Amino acid sequence: MPTIKSVVISCAGIGSRLGLGLTKALVKINGRSLISLQLELFKDVEDVRIVVGFQANEIIEEVLKYRKDVTFIFNHRYFETKTGASFYLGARHAHEYVLEWDGDLLVHPDDAKMILNTEGEFICYSEKSSDDSVYVKVNEAGDVLEFSRECGDYEWTGPACFHKSHLQYSSMNVFNMLEPYLPMKGLKIRAYDIDTYNDYQRVSEIMKSWEHES
């Protein structure tokens, strides 16, 4: 049995770059909300923690359609802070190991299973696919050596798994919280961020191809 992990899904953001006037968790991909797709990946996880901010009421309503035993956590300062703050709030009173999962990330279901079964701390990355992203530099073993805005071997998409002793408040991004602890074990996964409308359109097609595979 893998160690009990808490999963923190950060859904507090405004989603302004996407331009659909919706927080990203509520965006529909092929007819299903992103948050409902994520909840399906975590149906066997006991401690699912959802950080809400912008459109909290609507996200809560949507989540409650699928399960009621989640922990909702409010990031009241979502406008001034980034994902690091949401993750901190979601993780500070969680289990010892906490999996950080962006609300706007679509991960292949097989890779999601692998992530949930992986022990200890790790950082996930994917093949480069977005225009405006943060990259990781890795060694031969695939361990993450560095995050970079300019260049790298892969794209940092998350998720990442932290031990709570490494959790410190940051109003910045999750990768800034990880930087002091590098190098860290890396896992290559199939994952796509949804930041822009182009990402959104592409992800809809990718989802269809994944469904076709299974």
Place this chain on the structure above:
Amino acid sequence: MKFLFDLDGTVTSVETLPVIAEHFNVQDEIMELTRQTVQGNVPFIESFIKRVGILGKLPVTEINNLLTEVPLYPQLQEFIAKNKEHCVIVTGNLSCWCEGLMKRIGCEYYCSEGQVENDQVVKLKTILRKEQVVDTFKAAGETVVFVGDGNNDLEAMRHADIAIAVGLTHSPAKSLFAITDYLFYNESALCRQLNLLL
């Protein structure tokens, strides 16, 4: 660490005043007032004075016996029983009405007080301000967690170190969404978090 709990609809799985009202057949007056109060449409103190005005004429002993039997959320009851020294019930309810229930729950408690004569509440002596209980524990150096569901818990939650809103019996007052740290709709998830906070 102190866990302060609202009583009605948070630890009890039903609201207590409607139970009294139904038993004595005065539910029409009480139900509407309770609903409006929980939603924050009638100020709590005004509503409480009105409710005691209606229910105070009823026999105190019978109300106390009735409330002693009110159903509790079983996992929360167990959490409180196991961690008595950390748990406190903080309720606007009158102590003369809920002494039996408090004995059953078994932890420290704070209530409003009424003057009882001839088995009736003749006068309202104090109305509990929940935030003052929070402040007292904080001043004593405790980290205070407040768990509540109604608009009358808002100030206590704002003063607490960690605020937990719950929607176990009915939807939590929407006003709590602006200040709460946590929100739960499920008893197991709530108890899991309480244990993680211990």
